Structure formats: C-alpha cells, structure tokens
Amino acid sequence: MNYVIRSVRPEEWPAVKALRLLALQDPIAHLAFLETYEEAVARPDSYWRERTARAAEGASDVQQIVAVAPDGEWVGSLTVLIEEAGTEDWAGCRVERRQAHVVGVYVRPECRGIGLTEVLFDAGIEWAWGRGGERVRLIVHEDNGRAQAFYRRAGFVPSGVLVPLGDGDELELEYVLER
Numbered sequence: 001m002n003y004v005i006r007s008v009r010p011e012e013w014p015a016v017k018a019l020r021l022l023a024l025q026d027p028i029a030h031l032a033f034l035e036t037y038e039e040a041v042a043r044p045d046s047y048w049r050e051r052t053a054r055a056a057e058g059a060s061d062v063q064q065i066v067a068v069a070p071d072g073e074w075v076g077s078l079t080v081l082i083e084e085a086g087t088e089d090w091a092g093c094r095v096e097r098r099q100a101h102v103v104g105v106y107v108r109p110e111c112r113g114i115g116l117t118e119v120l121f122d123a124g125i126e127w128a129w130g131r132g133g134e135r136v137r138l139i140v141h142e143d144n145g146r147a148q149a150f151y152r153r154a155g156f157v158p159s160g161v162l163v164p165l166g167d168g169d170e171l172e173l174e175y176v177l178e179r
C-alpha cells in the first residue's frame with residue numbers, strides 16, 4: 001500500500017479544512033459527525049489554522065493523523081484526543097483513567113474496504129499508547145452499520161455506555177491497551 005500515514009503539519013490547514021468539508025458532505029455525515037457542513041463552511045480561516053496547529057505533529061494531547069495517496073491527495077483522517085483521569089468529558093461524564101478518544105474518522109469512498117482504515121487506526125492506537133493511554137474509545141451511531149462493523153473487526157468492543165444524542169443513541173466502543 002503506497003499511502004503515507006502521518007500527523008498533520010500546522011501549515012496544512014487548507015487540506016484539513018478541505019477533507020473535513022468533504023467528510024461533512026458524505027451521505028451519512030448526519031450519523032457520523034456532530035457538526036454540519038453549513039457550520040463548518042462558515043468558520044473563518046483562523047479556526048482552521050488553530051485547529052490544525054493544536055493537533056499537529058509534536059502536540060501532546062491531540063493528534064490528527066492523515067492518509068496521503070501517492071499523488072499527494074489526502075484520502076482519510078482521524079483525530080485522537082487524550083483525556084485525563086479525573087476530568088469531565090464533553091458529555092459531562094467523569095473520565096476514570098487516562099484514555100484516548102478517537103473522533104473525526106473519515107476515509108474517502110474510493111479508499112474504503114482496502115485495508116487503509118486499519119492502517120490509520122494502527123497509527124492512532126500507537127500514538128495513544130505512546131501517550132500513556134490505558135484504553136481507546138470512540139462513539140458510533142447505532143445506525144452507522146459500516147463504521148460499527150469496521151470498529152468491531154479492529155478489536156473495539158461495546159463498553160456498555162450509551163450516549164443519547166439527537167436522533168438516536170450512540171454506542172461507546174472501547175479498545176483496552178494491555179500494558
């Protein structure tokens with residue numbers, strides 16, 4: 001597979017923006033992402049600059065990892081957030097142990113089902129491991145069958161936590177890191 005898997009660089013904010021806007025136009029974007037295309041496209045360049053710099057190579061608590069095709073096109077991405085024990089997460093729930101939260105998972109349709117998503121996840125999990133995370137978690141909509149099938153194949157299992165969000169529940173899946 002001739003894709004390069006790497007962290008984003010601060011100056012790459014236009015590519016971060018372009019891939020995110022593409023993801024938000026996916027037919028199942030309403031199930032996959034908490035933000036709408038309209039919200040994202042209205043954001044100023046300063047937002048994309050800051051978002052990219054915060055998650056770039058060398059950052060300690062958040063990392064955006066991308067898959068780059070041989071022609072330089074960005075074809076997939078995910079972002080790993082480190083959550084510290086004792087803090088509250090975005091849903092107001094207490095974080096019990098140092099863990100990683102994977103968000104913003106997206107692979108272009110023409111690159112799905114070819115093993116690329118696995119490689120992206122391997123990189124995300126390795127980064128979380130290197131930051132001392134004890135588990136990796138993510139949430140997935142109950143109706144997002146394809147994403148759920150992928151996550152389960154990748155070793156994620158339901159944690160038992162259900163997050164009620166808008167139209168329907170989201171399931172929390174976890175991958176426990178054995179240290």
Ligand SMILES: CC(C)(COP(=O)(O)OP(=O)(O)OC[C@H]1O[C@@H](n2cnc3c(N)ncnc32)[C@H](O)[C@@H]1OP(=O)(O)O)[C@@H](O)C(=O)NCCC(=O)NCCS
Binds near residue numbers: 033107113
């Ligand atoms: C989620 C995503 C990253 C998964 O990557 P992928 O490359 O498509 O995953 P794979 O094709 O390797 O695996 C998906 C599995 O679901 C199966 N599948 C396909 N469509 C399906 C459907 N509608 N319902 C259930 N399973 C489905 C595939 O056959 C495959 O099965 P397998 O494990 O037996 O091979 C990608 O599909 C994507 O970007 N989707 C849009 C954004 C999104 O949903 N992001 C996740 C938000 S939580």
